[in-house]
Amino acid sequence: MTRFTLRRRVEFADTDMAGIVHFTAYFRYLEAAEHALLRSLGLSLFDAGGAARLDWPRVSASFDYRAPLRFDDEFDVRLRMQRLGQSSVTYRGEIVREGVVVAVGRATVVCCRVGKGGTLRAVRIPARVRALLAGTGAKAVRKAAPTTRRSRRRAGSG
Amino acid sequence: MTRFTLRRRVEFADTDMAGIVHFTAYFRYLEAAEHALLRSLGLSLFDAGGAARLDWPRVSASFDYRAPLRFDDEFDVRLRMQRLGQSSVTYRGEIVREGVVVAVGRATVVCCRVGKGGTLRAVRIPARVRALLAGTGAKAVRKAAPTTRRSRRRAGSG
Amino acid sequence: MTRFTLRRRVEFADTDMAGIVHFTAYFRYLEAAEHALLRSLGLSLFDAGGAARLDWPRVSASFDYRAPLRFDDEFDVRLRMQRLGQSSVTYRGEIVREGVVVAVGRATVVCCRVGKGGTLRAVRIPARVRALLAGTGAKAVRKAAPTTRRSRRRAGSG
Amino acid sequence: MTRFTLRRRVEFADTDMAGIVHFTAYFRYLEAAEHALLRSLGLSLFDAGGAARLDWPRVSASFDYRAPLRFDDEFDVRLRMQRLGQSSVTYRGEIVREGVVVAVGRATVVCCRVGKGGTLRAVRIPARVRALLAGTGAKAVRKAAPTTRRSRRRAGSG
Structure with a gap:
């Protein structure tokens, strides 16, 4: 399966008083890699190929942390599109520092049309x-799977 | 089981260009509720009851999003301690706006001792x-459960 | 001159690896107090009193730091509207902990109409x-002052 | 005078519901450029050339905004060290998009020694x-200037 890798460095503002990167920063790193992947495909985040404007709010996001990142660490976000549903996409991203x-x-985003007043x-x-x-090699799912149906009801946030 | 509720309002800086609260903000809301719960018990975040300094890095954090929050929305973080392990605590928090x-x-944090140079x-x-x-009513787990053991190996981040 | 005070507490996510509150957090504190002041006047941030939508981007923002804030510190943001121009408002906010x-x-915001495509x-x-x-007691400026004119040319950011 | 330029792109998490980059993000951009400049000189942020640990808290920070940045914009932070005092450094940074x-x-940071318990x-x-x-061409100031003396009293924050 196609991988997309974003190289990055920990910034001071990403750290907290425990001396390590705050856990929320990893979610921003993953999101940045998703958008860089779309850009590498020639896709704009809000582009629907016409007049309509799309957005991709998250219905879920999670991280498992194994070791801390610290200030100035260089690392890769190794992103993989894991599942391509009717209206949703699931990403998996590994944060890799020096090979570890x-x-x-993980994040699941749902394709939404932006309506009047910003409704989704x-x-x-x-x-x-x-x-x-x-084309990125994500496993395409032709039939609406349970997750997809649930996602339709749950035009989520973020 | 004891619940702790933190009342809060969405701030402008929490929003993104989709016009809704950015998904990372929810993680900060949950963390703030965890710390408010500890404070309500008379516990300081770094307090080990002696000279040692503790920290509670996360080994996992996740959110499922059902509907967006928007600027100025008032909401509650209804926090529950779900599991009290030998060295870990698992929280579950609901973001509730107008009863919905x-x-x-969810977040699992691991009790760590902070050593020289900030090692955990x-x-x-x-x-x-x-x-x-x-005393908060969390289900105490006396024997090291699989999750707990894994957590010990994984002095995580955040 | 009327003052508006917002009571607040430092959150863990506001801190950095120096063990103190990151300097950008103070700007969020000030912004939150500005919006709380508007709310206290019955004003919504985007409300123009009609169909038009307003926004108040900043043309300038600054902070002078005298002593650090730390995790769990309680403090006040003592906000004062310093100048009310034709199209701009200047705020001054003191961060006060235990009377110090x-x-x-300081922040100067400019009243902007939001047009098609989000233009300001x-x-x-x-x-x-x-x-x-x-009504808050800000010094009203009836004639367009130099700053105001410059502000008109500079539909700024943030 | 020597300039240091950091190339960067606006990320989704930097935006707010006004559809533009939140004003606080610019301060993070400037800080990132400062640290990149130090790194380019072979300096670590906390390095005192010995056992002591330094920190560089800000005594002031400001931004003037002329035009908004938007999602996906590429821009440069053109950083210049404006003044090198006895214990302080003043930076000036321009955010430049497509030549504009x-x-x-502006930011003034003060060299501080980190003591027991994180005192500065x-x-x-x-x-x-x-x-x-x-060596970067900053105007060196040999005698303690008024700003410097004031800075000494004000071991600031951030």
Whole structure:
């Protein structure tokens, strides 16, 4: 499966008084890698291939932490698209420092159309966007799976 | 089981260009509730009941998002201590706006002793701290459970 | 001159590896107090008293730091509206812990109309909004002062 | 005078509901450039050239905003060390997008020794550190200037 790697360095503002990177920063690292992956495919985050504006709010996000990152550490976010649903995409990202996986994150985003007043409604991923995403080697799911259906009801946040 | 509720309001800096609260903010809300719970028990975050300094890095954190929060929304973080292990504590927190659960988060933190140079080593939760936590009604686990053992190897981050 | 005070407590996520509150957090504290002041006047941040939507981007923001804040510190943001221009408002906020001013911040925001595609254009503060703001005791400036004119050219950011 | 340029791209998490970069993000950009400049000189942020540990808390920070940055914008932070005092350093940084200066920031940091319990005490910049900084072309100030003396009393924050 295709991997996308984002190289990055811990910044001072990412740290907390325990002397290590605050746990929320990893979620920003993962999100930055997702957007860099889309960009590498020629996709803009809000691009629906027409007049409509898309957004990809999260329905879930998680991280398992194995070892701390510290200020100035260089690391990779090794991102993989794990599942391509009718309207959702699931990413898995490893935070790797000097060859060691220090944290593993997951995120499921749902393709939503942005309506009047910023309302969000889950929609099928547009064909052009889907084709580009599928090209990354993600396992395409043709039939609406349980997760997808639940996601439709849950035009989530973030 | 004891619940602790933290009342809060969405701030402008918590929002993103999608017009809703950025998904990472929920993790900060949950963390703030955890610390408010400890404070309500008379516990300081770094207090080991002696000279030693403790820290509680996370080994995991997750959120499921059901509906977006928006600027100025008032909400509650309804926190529950779900599991009290030998060296770990698992929290579950619901984000509730006007009676509706809009997101559910979970976090497992591991009790660590802070050593020279800020190194972290997982240790048993000190008796005094444990007694106070147990008083909240969390289900105490006397024997090291699989999760606990794994946690010991994984003095995680955040 | 009218003061508005916001009581607050330092959160763990506000700290950095130096063991103190990161300098950017103070700017969020000041912004939160500004919005709380507007709310106390019955004003919504984006409310123009009609169909139009306003925004108040900053043209400048600064802080002078005298002593650090630390985790769990309780403090006040003592906010004062210093100047009410044709289209701009200048705030001054003191961060006060146990009676001691530990930091002083200033911010100038410009009243902008939000247009198509999120474009921002500086406009006169609507009369109803102005009346409410003037009621706080800010020194009203009837004639366009140099700063105000410059602000009009500089529909700034943030 | 020597300039140091940090290339960067706006991330989604940097934006707010006004659809532009939140004003606090610029301060993080400037700080990241400062640390990149130190790194380019072979200096570590906390390095005192011996056993002592230094920190560089801010006594002041400010930004003037001329035009907004938006998601995915690429920009440069053009950093210049403006003044090298006995114990303080003043930076000036321009945020430049496509050749246009969209914001200008300033920051004064004070060299502090980190003592027991994380206390901060302003000290003279160590000779080795000073020599490296001076090599960047900053205007060296040999005599304690008023700002410097005030800074000594004000072991600030951030």
